[in-house]
Amino acid sequence: xxxxxxxxxxxxxxxxxxxxxxxxxxxxxxxxxxxxxxxxxxxxxxxxxxxxxxxxxxxxxxxxxxxxxxxxxxxxxxxxxxxxxxxxxxxxxxxxxxxxxxxxxxxxxxxxxxxxxxxxxxxxxxxxxxxxxxxxxxxxxxxxxxxxxxxxxxxxxxxxxxxxxxxxxxxxxxxxxxxxxxxxxxxxxxxxxxxxxxxxxxxxxxxxxxxxxxxxxxxxxxxxxxxxxxxxxxxxxxxxxxxxxxxxxxxxxxxxxxxxxxxxxxxxxxxxxxxxxxxxxxxxxxxxxxxxxxxxxxxxxxxxxxxxxxxxxxxxxxxxxxxxxxxxxxxxxxxxxxxxxxxxxxxxxxxxxxxxxxxxxxxxxxxxxxxxxxxxxxxxxxxxxxxxxxxxxxxxxxxxxx
Amino acid sequence: xxxxxxxxxxxxxxxxxxxxxxxxxxxxxxxxxxxxxxxxxxxxxxxxxxxxxxxxxxxxxxxxxxxxxxxxxxxxxxxxxxxxxxxxxxxxxxxxxxxxxxxxxxxxxxxxxxxxxxxxxxxxxxxxxxxxxxxxxxxxxxxxxxxxxxxxxxxxxxxxxxxxxxxxxxxxxxxxxxxxxxxxxxxxxxxxxxxxxxxxxxxxxxxxxxxxxxxxxxxxxxxxxxxxxxxxxxxxxxxxxxxxxxxxxxxxxxxxxxxxxxxxxxxxxxxxxxxxxxxxxxxxxxxxxxxxxxxxxxxxxxxxxxxxxxxxxxxxxxxxxxxxxxxxxxxxxxxxxxxxxxxxxxxxxxxxxxxxxxxxxxxxxxxxxxxxxxx
Numbered sequence: 104x105x106x107x108x109x110x111x112x113x114x115x116x117x118x119x120x121x122x123x124x125x126x127x128x129x130x131x132x133x134x135x136x137x138x139x140x141x142x143x144x145x146x147x148x149x150x151x152x153x154x155x156x157x158x159x160x161x162x163x164x165x166x167x168x169x170x171x172x173x174x175x176x177x178x179x180x181x182x183x184x185x186x187x188x189x190x191x192x193x194x195x196x197x198x199x200x201x202x203x204x205x206x207x208x209x210x211x212x213x214x215x216x217x218x219x220x221x222x223x224x225x226x227x228x229x230x231x232x233x234x235x236x237x238x239x240x241x242x243x244x245x246x247x248x249x250x251x252x253x254x255x256x257x258x259x260x261x262x263x264x265x266x267x268x269x270x271x272x273x274x275x276x277x278x279x280x281x282x283x284x285x286x287x288x289x290x291x292x293x294x295x296x297x298x299x300x301x302x303x304x305x306x307x308x309x310x311x312x313x314x315x316x317x318x319x320x321x322x323x324x325x326x327x328x329x330x331x332x333x334x335x336x337x338x339x340x341x342x343x344x345x346x347x348x349x350x351x352x353x354x355x356x357x358x359x360x361x362x363x364x365x366x367x368x369x370x371x372x373x374x375x376x377x378x379x380x381x382x383x384x385x386x387x388x389x390x391x392x393x394x395x396x397x398x399x400x401x402x403x404x405x406x407x408x409x410x411x412x413x414x415x416x417x418x419x420x421x422x423x424x425x426x427x428x429x430x431x432x433x434x435x436x437x438x439x440x441x442x443x444x445x446x447x448x449x450x451x452x453x454x455x456x457x458x459x460x461x462x463x464x465x466x467x468x469x470x471x472x473x474x475x476x477x478x479x480x481x482x483x484x485x486x487x488x489x490x491x492x493x494x495x496x497x498x499x500x501x502x503x504x505x
Numbered sequence: 506x507x508x509x510x511x512x513x514x515x516x517x518x519x520x521x522x523x524x525x526x527x528x529x530x531x532x533x534x535x536x537x538x539x540x541x542x543x544x545x546x547x548x549x550x551x552x553x554x555x556x557x558x559x560x561x562x563x564x565x566x567x568x569x570x571x572x573x574x575x576x577x578x579x580x581x582x583x584x585x586x587x588x589x590x591x592x593x594x595x596x597x598x599x600x601x602x603x604x605x606x607x608x609x610x611x612x613x614x615x616x617x618x619x620x621x622x623x624x625x626x627x628x629x630x631x632x633x634x635x636x637x638x639x640x641x642x643x644x645x646x647x648x649x650x651x652x653x654x655x656x657x658x659x660x661x662x663x664x665x666x667x668x669x670x671x672x673x674x675x676x677x678x679x680x681x682x683x684x685x686x687x688x689x690x691x692x693x694x695x696x697x698x699x700x701x702x703x704x705x706x707x708x709x710x711x712x713x714x715x716x717x718x719x720x721x722x723x724x725x726x727x728x729x730x731x732x733x734x735x736x737x738x739x740x741x742x743x744x745x746x747x748x749x750x751x752x753x754x755x756x757x758x759x760x761x762x763x764x765x766x767x768x769x770x771x772x773x774x775x776x777x778x779x780x781x782x783x784x785x786x787x788x789x790x791x792x793x794x795x796x797x798x799x800x801x802x803x804x805x806x807x808x809x810x811x812x813x814x815x816x817x818x819x820x821x822x823x824x825x826x827x828x829x830x831x832x833x834x835x836x837x838x839x840x841x842x843x844x845x846x847x848x849x850x851x852x853x854x855x856x857x858x859x860x861x862x863x864x865x866x867x868x869x870x871x872x873x874x875x876x877x878x879x880x
Contacts, residue, residue: 191528193593199593200590200593262593328858376861377528377531435538
């Protein structure tokens with residue numbers, strides 16, 4: 104009998120990444136449907152909840168090693184999203200509407216200083232507070248872009264939500280890298296690497312983004328205005344830049360943000376057709392949210408509940424301040440500023456990635472940072488999409504049938 | 506129904522404009538934001554919403570002549586372009602958006618437009634097309650009825666001179682103006698019945714109102730219709746041209762033509778004009794200047810372009826008196842050289858390779874200060 108069983112697999116079964124991807128997709132789909140049918144939550148929230156349920160802190164079906172293995176999906180999904188977001192950062196609009204530029208800058212700065220002050224008030228160390236504030240300034244690119252797609256939203260609030268998110272993510276990355284030398288010094292690295300490392304990260308991701316955009320525009324010009332071919336080109340280069348960024352130890356998100364931004368603003372000859380990521384990219388997004396959910400950690404929430412609450416509240420106030428002050432001047436209709444502020448609430452995968460990046464270099468500092476920020480992420484991962492959906496629907500910018 | 510008297514041949518212009526998004530050049534849904542913004546600044550005339558959130562309508566005030574109309578349009582253009590820029594919206598002329606998906610249109614949130622949607626279903630969304638209406642002042646109802654009848658023979662001129670909707674739903678329609686086809690779908694489109702005078706018209710109107718078919722003149726989607734509240738007749742066949750200058754040129758030509766028709770009174774209103782109208786209208790939409798025009802008065806057939814040139818020469822004395830020689834001459838030159846907005850749009854597609862680029866260039870052209878109607 105035994106020699107007849109040579110064709111049967113060994114037990115326990117070894118499922119690879121492909122099976123994992125399929126399982127996450129299926130679970131996410133079902134979770135999203137349940138969330139939207141039963142309690143009218145955004146589907147995104149359903150994906151996240153499925154992740155939480157399967158994650159190490161609940162059922163434990165998805166464990167840490169799996170999460171590391173799935174990092175490639177996260178990178179690809181975030182890569183596509185952040186590229187699209189960077190592509191919405193229209194410098195010409197900011198130049199034409201100075202109040203808007205001021206509001207966008209004020210939103211990032213206001214949010215940063217609000218969180219920073221809030222953290223200091225709770226006796227957190229200044230450097231930790233500054234890093235947490237930088238990370239907290241970023242709105243979740245994944246939630247806003249995926250919700251905008253899902254609701255088929257279009258209008259001033261939607262456009263500005265995407266623009267402000269692109270600005271505050273860029274701000275967050277640059278700020279975090281500027282604080283890096285201090286983190287290095289605090290952790291007693293040599294002075295030289297304290298300067299060289301952040302310099303490498305900043306210029307490296309900027310140059311990679313620039314190289315990607317020049318290559319994309321060059322090839323796009325050569326193949327011409329063919330939608331199907333340009334789509335392949337786009338995906339190919341986004342995935343390539345993600346891969347190269349990882350190989351070079353560069354922050355994937357920063358490189359892709361630069362890539363998207365430069366493609367939009369360097370395309371003087373209009374070689375590229377309007378971007379349209381098809382339904383295929385939705386697949387990656389579902390998996391992204393399930394994995395983000397699985398990596399959420401509510402365990403620390405009880406001990407840092409007060410800090411988390413303050414973090415969430417001052418973050419919102421910091422964002423709202425300049426938007427409310429400059430909204431009308433920048434051309435928003437009555438009531439628009441409040442909705443825009445609300446739409447910028449989500450915080451998610453990007454923050455997790457930023458903390459992981461930091462923790463990869465300085466585990467101890469990373470852990471401290473995680474304790475403070477991840478609880479806020481956990482809360483805003485669930486509240487954020489609700490706020491954004493509410494804002495876009497009330498602005499009348501969601502498709503009536505979406 | 507009283508016909509308000511106005512100064513003979515005074516001018517009024519309505520322009521429906523497209524609002525497009527910066528990132529993909531598809532139609533935007535932001536008419537509400539733009540109108541609210543424009544309400545806060547000084548804009549001559551009026552800016553109004555239209556049936557879907559992708560359009561706005563500019564209304565001129567009553568103008569004496571071509572020069573005044575052009576100056577006001579130019580001021581409106583400047584204000585609209587500036588405010589639209591702050592919202593990152595493009596504003597375009599043209600009779601139809603080249604590639605928008607009509608099902609994606611959203612109805613302007615006002616009772617009037619919701620009622621239109623309720624009544625006409627998908628036609629309301631498909632009616633996201635963009636036209637220019639030219640009002641000509643009349644001294645009385647009889648004059649309005651007379652002008653409506655005799656101007657019908659010249660409708661192909663206005664269709665060919667304004668044609669600017671060669672693309673629809675992403676395809677080249679082969680038409681110079683594809684827009685008028687979507688007007689024809691409405692039950693009350695077409696033309697005014699062949700009535701002898703204002704009294705007969707009022708009788709017809711009251712009959713229709715008695716049946717509950719119409720409530721007001723607004724319910725008739727005719728190519729030319731009397732507008733008793735304003736004391737005008739309204740020519741409604743023009744596509745919105747790509748520049749405000751061309752819109753003013755068309756108004757100037759309409760004024761000179763109407764003056765000539767009223768003074769010469771050579772044409773008696775004729776039922777025969779209406780018999781050939783559908784053919785002439787199709788020829789103009791499909792072929793522009795090269796279409797054939799059947800003239801039942803002379804029982805002859807000639808190219809629309811040729812007929813425009815003959816007419817332009819004939820109305821010159823009136824044009825000189827009314828101060829619109831420049832307008833008539835500029836349009837005649839275009840006919841001679843075969844230049845049209847539809848032709849420009851096709852040429853830009855050939856040059857750029859994508860309809861999104863055509864929309865981008867068209868928006869840039871509309872927003873340019875003092876944009877020449879030439880290419």
